[in-house]
Amino acid sequence: MRLILLLCFPMVLASQTVTVPTPPKLPPPTGFRVMIVPDMEGMGSAVDIHEVIAGNEGEQYRTLTSDDYWNRFRGLLTQEVNAVIVGARSAGAGSFVVNEGHGGNLFANVLPWDLDTAAILVRGFPKPLIMITGIDSSVGTLIFTGAHASAGMPGILSHNFAFDAFTVNGTKLNEVGINALIASEYGVAVSMVSGDDVLIRETREILGPDFVGVTTKYAVGRMAAITFSPARVRRMLEDSGQVAVARARRSAFKPYRLSKPYRVEFTLRRSYPETIVQGVDSLRWRGLEKTGDRAYRLTTSDARQMGYLLDAIERVVLH
Amino acid sequence: MIATLVVALAAQQPQQQPPAAPLRDSTPPEAYYGVTEWREARAKLEPLMDRSARGFTVYIIGDMEGLAAAVRNATEMRPPTRGGGQDHERFRVELTDETNALIAGAREAGATQFVVNDGHGGTLFRNTLPDRLDPEAILIRGYPKPIVMSTGLNPQLDAIFIVGAHANAGTPGIISHSFAFDSFTVNGRMLNEAGIAAFHGGELGVPLALASGDHVLTAETRAMLGPIEVVTTKLAMSRSAGAGFSPAHVHAELRAAAARAVRRVQSGELKPLRLAKPYQVRFCMRRSYDPWFVGQVRALQGLRQDGGERCFAYTSQSAEEIGDLLNRIEWIVLKP
Numbered sequence: 001m002r003l004i005l006l007l008c009f010p011m012v013l014a015s016q017t018v019t020v021p022t023p024p025k026l027p028p029p030t031g032f033r034v035m036i037v038p039d040m041e042g043m044g045s046a047v048d049i050h051e052v053i054a055g056n057e058g059e060q061y062r063t064l065t066s067d068d069y070w071n072r073f074r075g076l077l078t079q080e081v082n083a084v085i086v087g088a089r090s091a092g093a094g095s096f097v098v099n100e101g102h103g104g105n106l107f108a109n110v111l112p113w114d115l116d117t118a119a120i121l122v123r124g125f126p127k128p129l130i131m132i133t134g135i136d137s138s139v140g141t142l143i144f145t146g147a148h149a150s151a152g153m154p155g156i157l158s159h160n161f162a163f164d165a166f167t168v169n170g171t172k173l174n175e176v177g178i179n180a181l182i183a184s185e186y187g188v189a190v191s192m193v194s195g196d197d198v199l200i201r202e203t204r205e206i207l208g209p210d211f212v213g214v215t216t217k218y219a220v221g222r223m224a225a226i227t228f229s230p231a232r233v234r235r236m237l238e239d240s241g242q243v244a245v246a247r248a249r250r251s252a253f254k255p256y257r258l259s260k261p262y263r264v265e266f267t268l269r270r271s272y273p274e275t276i277v278q279g280v281d282s283l284r285w286r287g288l289e290k291t292g293d294r295a296y297r298l299t300t301s302d303a304r305q306m307g308y309l310l311d312a313i314e315r316v317v318l319h
Numbered sequence: 320m321i322a323t324l325v326v327a328l329a330a331q332q333p334q335q336q337p338p339a340a341p342l343r344d345s346t347p348p349e350a351y352y353g354v355t356e357w358r359e360a361r362a363k364l365e366p367l368m369d370r371s372a373r374g375f376t377v378y379i380i381g382d383m384e385g386l387a388a389a390v391r392n393a394t395e396m397r398p399p400t401r402g403g404g405q406d407h408e409r410f411r412v413e414l415t416d417e418t419n420a421l422i423a424g425a426r427e428a429g430a431t432q433f434v435v436n437d438g439h440g441g442t443l444f445r446n447t448l449p450d451r452l453d454p455e456a457i458l459i460r461g462y463p464k465p466i467v468m469s470t471g472l473n474p475q476l477d478a479i480f481i482v483g484a485h486a487n488a489g490t491p492g493i494i495s496h497s498f499a500f501d502s503f504t505v506n507g508r509m510l511n512e513a514g515i516a517a518f519h520g521g522e523l524g525v526p527l528a529l530a531s532g533d534h535v536l537t538a539e540t541r542a543m544l545g546p547i548e549v550v551t552t553k554l555a556m557s558r559s560a561g562a563g564f565s566p567a568h569v570h571a572e573l574r575a576a577a578a579r580a581v582r583r584v585q586s587g588e589l590k591p592l593r594l595a596k597p598y599q600v601r602f603c604m605r606r607s608y609d610p611w612f613v614g615q616v617r618a619l620q621g622l623r624q625d626g627g628e629r630c631f632a633y634t635s636q637s638a639e640e641i642g643d644l645l646n647r648i649e650w651i652v653l654k655p
Contacts, residue, residue, distance in 0.1 A: 044449070045449035045450075045458070045460070047445065047460055047461030048443065048445055048461055048462075050400070051445075066398065066400045067400075068398065068408055069445070072448075072450070076449075076450060154352045154356075156461075197363070218363040218364070218367075219363075220353060220356065220359065220360040220363060220459070220461075220464050220465060220470060220471070221352055221353020221354070221356075221461060221462070221463050221464045221465070222351075222352050222353055223353065223443075223461045223462060223463070224353050224444065224459070224460065224461030224462055224463060224464035224470075225459070225460065225461055226360075226363055226364055226367070226457060226458075226459050226470075226471060227449065227457070227458045227459070227460060228457060228458075229449060229450075229452060229453070229454040229455070229456060229458070230449055230450045230454075231450075231454035232454055232455070
């Protein structure tokens, strides 16, 4: 325990010296730009943590991997993203940004050599606005694949970043909701989400009924599901990608809005060791109030500020 | 200061403590999502079933002990990360290929839809290869899941097949066993795992029409259920040795048997297993389990001690409830 503490502090100090990042701009789009954020928990066939973890993400993840599974699912993940791109392209999209949304292998899951060659792939860790790095107003529409329900929900591998609870203005947000709110700062809307039945239902409650939802599987446990074949899921993703982009090009989707200023409230996971809580406290994040044992509040009028705080917390957790 | 020094000195002494008792998780099954929610699983699968006039859905339970050529539990039934060996990966392929052979045969006879339920605990019910399985099949995988070997069973199904099945506990079959039991009976009828699935399906009006495994399994399952289709994949020589037919030969046999099974169900020749209610269940936990496991089982609701320390009786009007009970017991012995 003591050893972990000692290792933890230099990292925390280092992260304090990082200023709010201003990433280089991506090249201008050569056509209607689609940003795809692939996560893994909600992808077709995946049910178990060993299938989505590489084992190098930190001490607590070392035994949660199984090489045969991990490698197989990276391949399937890449093919899912390709299917979305094929569908989007057939609806007239001309530019694709794929931003790794899954922390396994520290945000390096998609196989670059097997990914559609038209795509720009954002990978690695840390990266600013972690799940939607590179977003700006050049993005025409935002697509989340393989997403999972939030912590405490009866969905496959359900969780929500590092939190047991996360609300903005009292509205419970899952990871898709959090990123949709950040994207709205750029006027970008979500057109499509794929994941298990619990995630789709939950996201409709947050974003409303408009987005194209793809149910990749039906959860019958937190690590068990009724699944469809990878080929069938790819077909669904391709078809839905086409529908979503066609509608997005007609501006059928509205950015996700909540009233400002945003009152962001969250509780760090109870399962984390105390060192993680100390790490978050040591960030001395401007405007972050501690409202309970593991509970915090941030009030801001810019959802990006919430995103940068999430980045800092992910860096405390993923080391 | 002195206290710190004492602590530091004490830390340098070798610890003379008795070995710690193994950490055991006595979380009740209801506290972990996915163990007891069989109604929910059924409600999620049932709407996906083909209900068209010519629709015929086959539910295939995939186990591994009875696969062609499989003989050795230690290396073939579980992966290295769960204490097994590299050969497991080869047998995952074999499981998937044998399942595909059944699907191909059933399709030839007019079956239109296939639900595959991964029924082998070696990788916690993640053995079938999703990207090698027939792409039209629905695959239920992962653990814990409700009524683990017959998750989501519902009356919209038309037939149940079990592939790679193994003979009952106490028999000379290859890797013979039955869930966590040394014996399991309903109304005095001895049932193996295939028989338990047939009992569950039977109540819903769905017959178990085909079983494959070693010669002990095929003979005993026919003795329990009557003349269903069987494919004998190997002749058991001991619990870990056998004379096996070529996998290619077994695939051809499975394909032909699956087609026959579908036709025999369509013609009404193969009927669901119906037993008289209330069901009187009796079972004895495996002798190899230590008293902690038996104590956890004893604490489950509705069980009566019957005929020994590890033997219990249970009365129910519902095969699904009995399946749920078995699943709670499986959770006790399987959870980490």
